[in-house]
Amino acid sequence: MxxxxxxxxxxxxxxxxxxxxxxxxxxxxxxxxxxxxxxxxxxxxxxxxxxxxxxxxxxxxxxxxxxxxxxxxxxxxxxxxxxxxxxxxxxxxxxxxxxxxxxxxxxxxxxxxxxxxxxxxxxxxxxxxxxxxxxxxxxxxxxxxxxxxxxxxxxxxxxxxxxxxxxxYGGNPQLFSRLTGGYPLLSPAPACADGSGLELGLALGGQVRNSDVYLPTVAGVPDQAGGHYVNWDRRSNLTPQHRKPWEIYVTVQGERFVAEDDPSPDARERALKRQPQLAFWVVFDEAIFAQAPCLFTGTDKSEVLARFGTHLAYQRADTLDGLAAACGMDAPTLQRTVAQYNTAVAQGKDLLGRTHLPAPIAQGPFYAIRHQGVTLxxxxxxxxxxxxxxxxxxxxxxxxxxxxxxxxxxxxxxxxxxxxxxxxxxxxxxxxxxxxxxxxxxxx
Ligand SMILES: Cc1cc2nc3c(=O)[nH]c(=O)nc-3n(C[C@H](O)[C@H](O)[C@H](O)COP(=O)(O)OP(=O)(O)OC[C@H]3O[C@@H](n4cnc5c(N)ncnc54)[C@H](O)[C@@H]3O)c2cc1C
Known part of the structure; x- marks a missing residue:
């Protein structure tokens, strides 16, 4: 049966x-x-x-x-x-x-x-x-x-x-938080992955293994602001072997924390795991948005543009200070981060070791998209x-x-x-x- x-x-x-x-x-x-x-x-x-x-x-x-x-x-x-x-x-x-x-x-x-x-x-x-x-x-x-x-x-x-x-149990935020160290859940798992069978096994006297282990996948944006579901067919393409990054990734304070094109997924995942709430912002300017391949798979740029102003994870401002304020970042930190990155682009040498440096983040409007670690x-x-x-x-x-x-x-x-x-x-x-x-x- x-x-x-x-x-x-x-x-x-x-x-x-x-x-x-x-x-x-x-x-x-x-x-x-x-x-x-x-x-x-x-x-x-x-x-x-x-x-x-x-x-x-x-x-x-x-x-x-x-x-x-x-x-x-x-x-x-x-x-x-x-x-x-x-x-x-x-x-x-x-x-x-x-x-x-x-x-x-x-x-x-x-x-x-x-x-x-x-x-x-x-x-x-x-x-x-x-x-x-x-x-x-x-x-x-x-x-x-x-x-x-x-x-x-x-x-x-x-x-x-x-x-x-x-x-x-990727469809069950409460169970996820209980079994996986309190990390926030963002997952493309269907609702049927609710962990109910696991809970029955535990009620019968079974044991949980590996509740101290976790590594987020880099990364996604919830379909609904504040939600725990992300559609993986329309995900952000942050794998440098599939799409070289044009943007920078910054912490909720406004600092870069990883070489965005580090070829090792493991290195990028561990850098993300150190971030509060597994969160970071992907920052770029108008020229990058126009020139770079679309950041999201299965999505065209007009769809992405439409999310600014309608989804809290998508923020835009004419100045970097305005962007920092919209995202809750520290404005001087973001200013310094972008200036350092632009110097790296000009000199062809990045302090974090990034090698793909196609364009500075120079001219407003500026954009930021809040990403979060994903549980696949x-x-x-x-x-x-x-x-x-x-x-x-x-x-x-x-x-x-x-x-x-x-x-x-x-x-x-x-x-x-x-x-x-x-x-x-x-x-x-x-x-x-x-x-x-x-x-x-x-x-x-
Ligand atoms: C977007 C995405 C991409 C992924 N990509 C990969 C990949 O490329 N490679 C890889 O190896 N893994 C990948 N994974 C993970 C992999 O797909 C899953 O781990 C795997 O499919 C799980 O199979 P399963 O049979 O254990 O569970 P499921 O496929 O989730 O099936 C469990 C079934 O049990 C049913 N069920 C649940 N509770 C009850 C209950 N109490 N009573 C009756 N029925 C119940 C559910 O309805 C469901 O049909 C991915 C996962 C996601 C979400």
Missing amino acids: LLEADHRAGGTLHVSSGHMSGAASQLQAQRGIADDAQAHYDDVMRISKGTATPDLLRLATRHAGSTIDWLMASGFEMGPECPVIAYSHEPYRVARTYWGTHKGLSILKVLQPLLDDAVKDGLVDLRLNTRLVDLQPGSQGQGWTATCGGAADQYEVNAKNVVLATGG RCWAGLEVDASLRVVGRNGEPMKGLYAVGEILGGAAMSGDSFASGMSITPALTFGRLLGSDWLNWQNA
Whole structure:
């Protein structure tokens, strides 16, 4: 029985970029890329400085390549450029990142017909619009009793085994703040990522792992001022490998804090993490706005212009002092920052080491857009053992209770860092492992 709170299957795949990573795939072999599971494991451990959870990372990397092969064999429409070294996160040493022609939806396009067939053949009892509301140990300690349904029509189901695959909590600011060190939430996660499955696991005696780990992605603007949602298809393009920065980034005081074109996402993310409220302003002038490629993907400049005056994160003024006042920055600090940057542009040498210095910020009107660190996937999660069984506070795995996917927390797979494709691929891989070798897992 598959319970799905939403009206459709797919969860976060509907919005995800869908980057996956796996070593020793057939596609890599065809392209002559030498790679193996050990190298993938070592690369993630290098990027995460040894902070990923070893047994889970071992399990994920060992089977990730075959997950990619299985998707391909099932009709996955692979981006023709893949596999690549991706630069939106700290890059791997070899090309082992893959994506579909339609981002996360390409993955769903493979999974949906398989699910539909399984439903048609009576192998899966799919219940859409049906929430898992409560989970309790079954009577006489046998299996589990799930309370499920909608507000008006709840019923109980007994199950020998339960797999919690309810995703993260990026749609739930209160839970996010509780589990992730009080940082403010800005996320493109859908509302269905409400952490309810994680809370059920905790209520049963499960434990949270990695609630002390967090790194923001650089960065986004809430769709609504003061909101916690950002549409990732129309995000600010702040990855220097994709769009070289023309603007400067300044703190809420008005000082630069990072070389905007530092090629290392990790370095930029750590610099942002030190900023209060994970906030900074992107500052530029009229000439830069006119000459530079649009700052936002999937958006044209007239749309961006229309946000000034209607959204508090977008501020414009004729003078730098006026801009500082509108943004709550210290005016002399902003004046000094811009003057220093303009000197760097004139001399071709920047104190913070930025190398792309295309134009000074010289002539009003001046613009500033308040950005905030983004949570792409949640960091903390439910602790499981190497057989994916939920571990209780006594350190013992709970019989017949498993968890896979983002409910495990992203830090389990890439520690205190981001490693490309290491949310979706392990989610698919662990789900496949539980499903394909079910009897062995059941008896483990
Ligand atoms: C914009 C964006 C881009 C991303 N890009 C990447 C990327 O490129 N690569 C990568 O690896 N990761 C990426 N991620 C993260 C990745 O997409 C997710 O971690 C992954 O899709 C989560 O899969 P999941 O199956 O664990 O959870 P989900 O896909 O969130 O599915 C959970 C499902 O459980 C249902 N559910 C929740 N609670 C209940 C309940 N109580 N009862 C019944 N049903 C319930 C939900 O409705 C949902 O359908 C991205 C995330 C976002 C938001």
